[in-house]
Amino acid sequence: MDLLQTYGPALLRGFGVTVLCWALGTLFGMTLGLLIALMRHYGPRWLNWIIQVYIEVIRGTPFLVQLFVLYYGGPLIGLRLDAVPAGLLGLTLYGSPYFAEIFRSGFRAVAPGQIEAARAIGMSEPSIVRRILLPLSLVSALPALVNFSIILTKETVILSIITVPELMYQVSRMSAETFRFVEANLVLALFFWGLVETISRLGRRLETRITKHLLERT
């Protein structure tokens, strides 16, 4: 019981940091991924080529290695970041190619005729993206977006390695100081289970809302 009293606040704070890192990392990663997908969709070929190299590099290396390079290698090229911003940047970069691919296959699932109909009445490309392409591609992309966001929750534990005070970091400290490995890791598991469950619930609700009018058939 006093174990909770001693470590409870730190664990809660850790959980808060985890949720925050996850939420912002997902948000930024999704945004960057969307930008990448749009650049591949609309941009010139040479840009596409550069992006492809970026995607290969990020997808081909472990997140841990990327974080190390960013946090410990960054200062060598003048990029000096605190642990949390470094962790966020790392999560953003790490997630972006996956999100980009999800958006891209979402774009491909939109019937070309619906884009043509918008072009035919003289809509500008930015309007088409915002009003037609994005909403329609979300219909097919949403499950995969939610799914990858859930995968990202688990990547946040790696941030502890660069001393981001998130849940894993606090749990490690607790088990190192008390040798209560089982309890510590139980707490970790419970918190993550709660987080993942919440995200998938929200995702499902969003899905029903978005696809509501697309599935009805009279």
Add this chain to the structure above:
Amino acid sequence: MQASSVEIRNVSKFYGPFQALRDVNLSIPPGKVTCLIGPSGSGKSTLLRCINFLEDYSAGEIRIDGRMIGYEAPGRRMRGRALREMRRSIGMVFQQFNLWPHMTARENVAEGLIRVRGLSRPDAAGRAADALAKVGLADKMDNHPSRLSGGQQQRVAIARAIAMEPRLMLFDEPTSALDPELVGEVLHVMKALAGEGMTMVVVTHEMGFASHVADQVAFMERGELVGVDTPGRILHQPEDPRIQGFLRTYHERNSF
């Protein structure tokens, strides 16, 4: 309403090595209905889509009210803004309707008015309602496309186009995806539009419509415009053996 004219001069179009249009010439007079007929793969859709530059053409020129579409000068592409401006006055109706499924009928029609014409939401909603009433769908305005029949969807698509107050309307087989009993309601709306003096170019297999509503009928085969004349001369006394052959097949298929 002021109707547009279209001049198509020596237009060719390649898809890679394949030539889809061969030196096509066609004058589309203002306020008249021109039907494009011909066998599958003859280039009817391609030609139609070149008129609003959904498809680029490789040679020749297409002028709408004297202004070339898609190119500033031969070989030099038009900028996006200029192209969009020209498209504003060209309506297009597709075989597959292409309504936006995440919007209601009214939102489908209002979208262009808001984004392209810059109308306020209430104004756009009002105009959308008018356009939908005109195609007989006043009571279906708040339905999403998934809750409309094919004929109703196509009428929404027509309303979406005419709400923009175009001076030229392009139709690509507007009734081909419809169940037979729904064809009539769409043709009815198109006839009314023709009666108002809209310039219309209609790709169709509805020979009845071509025969009764068209002012001129153009026949295409293998990317070539074989002949253009009054419906009577093309559909009832064709001289070109290719047209005769096409019509014979058509009659055989439609008689049982």
